[in-house]
Amino acid sequence: MENKSLKQIFYRGLIKSCNYSCAYCPFSKHVSKRELEADAVELVRFVHFVEQRTDVGAVQIVPYGEALIHEYYWEAMAVLSKLPQLELVGCQTNLSFPVEHMLKVFQQAGGCREKLRLWCTFHPTMVSGECFLNQCKLLEKEQVGFCVGSVGVPEQRERLTQLREKLSKAVYMWVNPMDGLGRPYTEAEIADFVKIDAFFPYLLKHTKAQAAQCKGCQGKALFVHSNGDVTPCNISRKRLGNIYQSYDLEPPLEIKGCGQRECSCYLAYSNRMDMPEMVCYGKYPAFRVATVPQAMFLDVDGTLIKEGCESIDEQVVKQLAHWSQYAGIYLATSLPLVHALKKCHAIKPFLSGGVFANGGMVCLFQEKKTWITSIEQEVVQTVLQLLRAHSVKVRIYEQDGKVYKITGTGRKLSQTYDVLREKLAVNADNAKLTLVLEGKYLEITGREANKLTGVQRICEYYGYEKDKVLAAGDSENDKDMLDFFPMSVLRRNIEAI
Ligand code: SF4
Ligand code: SF4
Incomplete structure (x- = not known):
């Protein structure tokens, strides 16, 4: 049976570097050996921590910069994926790593591929659509679960649309609203992005932060920083404790507020428990692998x-x-x-x-x-006699002479309900009716309905x-x-x- 109390952990290591050089990004710089060594040590410490917990169901790695070009991240994900209680492990990536080689590293470390989830961001100024698409196809061929997406830059609409059209239908593609656009999107731009991502409008609305409805504030999700500090999400600065010191992961973790006005990006928003559409992202929305309903x-x-x-x-x-x-x-x-x-x-x-x-x-x-x-004719007559004997006002619904529903209203309806249940043996295996007492209505339909x-x-x-x-x-x-x-x-x- 599914364990509903398993926690989601987001992990952000020390790394602050990338092999790409997107103009707007502070992490578009090359990595130093010392930074990598320190990051690898922190990652191993984090993996040891998760290994000792039986209540962690998923780990999503959300680096500043690009982590998956470094083999030690693949080895760490493999170790995590082997833990029996851990259901999913994933990472955000620009998908520039050599897919086949890295999956080999993962495999050699004993990783469980079914548990792997990748959040792949397309950077149209850094890589051609064709090259990115080929990487996606390799992931599909290797049966790795992943999502694809990009920032909704208006000038890139055509390229993003082309990518969506060329991707397999089974792959979900998201679009993030652009920070710093400096103006609202036009209707035409929204319409184009909605064609790519059915969930795009949800990120355009302003969702007020609400601690009572947030997994991070209720001890169901933790955002863990490289030194072990825990905050409720990636944007809240409220320090809740440290996983390597005295922090106890047991819920409930009750804090009054998170210090933020809005859950202003998807990563934060994925912690919300009161957003019905989150059901389309599965048990762990943090991985952003959505299913568009049919x-x-x-x-x-x-x-x-x-x-x-x-x-x-x-x-x-x-x-x-x-x-x-x-x-x-x-x-x-x-x-x-x-x-x-x-x-x-x-x-x-x-x-x-x-x-x-x-x-x-x-x-x-x-x-x-x-x-x-329909309800059998004979049964209809018995029901009507009983209801009328209890002075219940009756309404009959029928189509082509077949009665498919009878409703009753009146006083002391619960007594009538009990009598009907007994006399018509509604609980028996061979019962011919279903009775529902809902508010001021007694509703009667055929057993199979x-x-x-x-x-x-x-x-x-x-x-x-x-x-x-x-x-x-x-x-x-x-x-x-x-x-x-x-x-x-x-x-x-x-x-x-
Ligand atoms: S790929 Fe991501 S992390 Fe790397 S430079 Fe571009 S925006 Fe920054
Ligand atoms: S901003 Fe972060 S901590 Fe605050 S309610 Fe939203 S997701 Fe939770």
Whole structure:
């Protein structure tokens, strides 16, 4: 079973040098032998520390400059990757190292290649697109997990677009907003970068720093500097302790504030626990290997529509308009079709269909296709008699004479619910109904109808892959669906997706 308490460590060594000479970069200088020796010693000390911990799940190396041109980094990553508790180890790089040779070094040191993740940055002023692409192809051939990206320099749009087009579709390419652009991006520039990176708009918004929602402030992630000092993230200067002295890694680590106003870059932002889209980056978003969803299945009441509200928040509408360019957007709701569409009219143009009435009805709008999972006629009559005997107001939903959902409202609904459960043996293996008591509604559907089977039916029809489907919901009847899909968001009152 997955250990949810494993920590993410970011490590920044002593190195401050690079084989490239990007004009804006303070680390574009060549390395001295003494610097390398000191860096190697610190790295070995750090690896020993991780070896002694059983609660570290991932290590991401984030150097100032380029580390992977030095073999000792590959050896260190190999040692880390052999630790049974360590799930992933990675490094940021300009991808200028000799791929085959370095993988040989890694292999010879006993490294586990499946655990390797590389964050590869393309520098268009330093290397040709073709040369960088060839390096990416080698990584793919060698089955190394990696992401690719670049700074969103407006003048480089065409080259970045070409790189995206030539990269394999399975490789995620990111674009970072440019520091020091001195003006906002134009709409055309944003549109071009969004075509490359679906997540680009998330980095344009200003995300207020919030210690309560930050893994670094809650002891779930640590930014470790070469001397062992720990800060909550790469931009916060708040010193929390030192891993080589008295610092205890056990959570909870509660600090009131991190001293920063915003989580202003992706590395910091990846620590946020309240950003639903982070689910697309897997268990350790620090490696930035994202999956762009093929389809999204979204619960309505309590998830898309905040409690106490009648309609979907404007921000969520905008986000879904954005995601509809990449993914099929579907509702997965206990509401019947007509009610759901009335509540969600603001996103209707972006909807491809949905699972309604808790799976009693499944629709694909473009295909004009509908599947009904009905309740047996005989059972319908028994249910209606029982509900009426308890003075429950009944509503029947049917299509082509097939009843797929019955709802009841009235007083003492929980008593009625208990009677129905007993008389209709809803818990028995051969039960014919599913009963849900949600707020002031008693909802009755056929036993085979539930959100997960409805969602699976749509996935099968369109060939959506399980690990590329995002599901969001907040209540008991969403549980099966959320447990099934790795990209699932358990969230009340979703702010944005
Ligand atoms: S590749 Fe990165 S570290 Fe090296 S000079 Fe360019 S920006 Fe600096
Ligand atoms: S700035 Fe850093 S420490 Fe502060 S909330 Fe954001 S990620 Fe956490």
